[in-house]
Amino acid sequence: MTHSCPPELKRLYRQGRVLPFIGAGVSMSVEWPGPGGEIIRGxxxxxxxxxxxxxxxxxxxxxxxxxxxxxxxxxxxxxxxxxxxxxxxxxxxxINAPESALQSSILHKNIAGLNECDIFYTTNYDDFLEVSFKAFGRNHVQVVATEEDMGFRQASTQIVKFHGDFNNPDEMVMSEGHYYRRMRLDGPMDLKLRSDLFGRAVVFIGYSFRDINIAYLFQTVNDMFRGLPNSFSGRRAYIVVQNPSDFENRLFHERNIEVIPAYGSDRTQAAAKILADMAS
Structure with a gap:
C-alpha cells in the first residue's frame, strides 16, 4: 500500500513552512520491556x-x-x-522509556528527521521528543513549556510543550477547568502559537478524531486563520488518519482539514512512511 504525502504539503515542507503537532499516538507507539519482561507502551x-x-x-x-x-x-x-x-x-x-526504545522507534526517527521544520508542538507531557532528537543527532534543541522559556535565546530547534510537561506541573492542561481557560486563546502559549502559525501549515500526527485535544486544536487553528498564505488549496492544516472512512473525511473536510490516509493495520509504520515521503 502506498503512503504518500500531498504534493502541496511537500512543497510547504521544502520551504520550511510546516509546523508538526505531535499527539499521544506517537508516544503510545514506543515499546520497552518492563521489570517482569512484560511489554510497556507509552x-x-x-x-x-x-x-x-x-x-x-x-x-x-x-x-x-x-x-x-x-x-x-x-x-x-x-x-x-x-x-x-x-x-x-x-x-x-x-512514562519512562529508555533511550534505546526511542532509538528503535521509526516514528520518532522520522519526526527527528524533519530537518526543514524548526518548531515542533506537542500536547504530550513526556520527554520522548527531546530524548529522541538527541539520540538521532539533532542537537541545539530548546524546550518551551512556560512564558519564561520564551525569553531565552532561541536554539536551532524548538519543542513547544503546548500543554505543559512534568518539569512544569503547574502548566499542565489536564482537567475540564484547564481546557475552558485555554479556550480563551489568550494565554502565553496560545499567543506563541498564533505567531508561529503565520505563514505555516500544521500537520497533526498521532491524533484521532476522538482525541480530547483535537476539537480544541482545530478550533484554535480555524479561529486564528481564514486562509494559508500562498496556498493553492487554502488548507490550513493536515492530519494523518489511519484507514479513514467517509465519516472522518467529511467531518475533517468541513473543518478545512485535509486528511492524509495511512492505510494498513500498522499505524506507526504507515505514519512514519508518510513523514519520510514528506521529507524526501
Whole structure:
C-alpha cells in the first residue's frame, strides 16, 4: 500500500513552512520491556483517566464515566485531591522509556528527521521528543513549556510543550477547568502559537478524531486563520488518519482539514512512511 504525502504539503515542507503537532499516538507507539519482561507502551489518555479513577477509589473507572466525561473525572480528581501530584507521580513512573526504545522507534526517527521544520508542538507531557532528537543527532534543541522559556535565546530547534510537561506541573492542561481557560486563546502559549502559525501549515500526527485535544486544536487553528498564505488549496492544516472512512473525511473536510490516509493495520509504520515521503 502506498503512503504518500500531498504534493502541496511537500512543497510547504521544502520551504520550511510546516509546523508538526505531535499527539499521544506517537508516544503510545514506543515499546520497552518492563521489570517482569512484560511489554510497556507509552500510556494513552484513557489509561491516565483510568488511573485517576483508581486513585479515587474506583476499581471500575466506567462507573465514573457513567456520570461524566474524562475531563470532568479529572476535574473531580483535582477537587478531591487538591492537586494532580498523585497522578503526575504515576505518569512519571510509567512514562519512562529508555533511550534505546526511542532509538528503535521509526516514528520518532522520522519526526527527528524533519530537518526543514524548526518548531515542533506537542500536547504530550513526556520527554520522548527531546530524548529522541538527541539520540538521532539533532542537537541545539530548546524546550518551551512556560512564558519564561520564551525569553531565552532561541536554539536551532524548538519543542513547544503546548500543554505543559512534568518539569512544569503547574502548566499542565489536564482537567475540564484547564481546557475552558485555554479556550480563551489568550494565554502565553496560545499567543506563541498564533505567531508561529503565520505563514505555516500544521500537520497533526498521532491524533484521532476522538482525541480530547483535537476539537480544541482545530478550533484554535480555524479561529486564528481564514486562509494559508500562498496556498493553492487554502488548507490550513493536515492530519494523518489511519484507514479513514467517509465519516472522518467529511467531518475533517468541513473543518478545512485535509486528511492524509495511512492505510494498513500498522499505524506507526504507515505514519512514519508518510513523514519520510514528506521529507524526501
Amino acid at each position: 500510556p494513552s489518555w484513557g489509561q491516565m483517566v483510568n488511573e485517576a479513577a483508581k486513585l479515587l477509589g474506583y476499581d471500575d473507572p466506567e462507573l465514573l464515566r457513567m456520570r461524566g466525561t474524562d475531563l470532568q473525572i479529572l476535574e473531580y480528581f483535582r477537587i478531591k485531591k487538591k492537586n494532580f501530584a498523585p497522578l503526575t507521580n504515576w505518569m512519571v513512573r510509567n
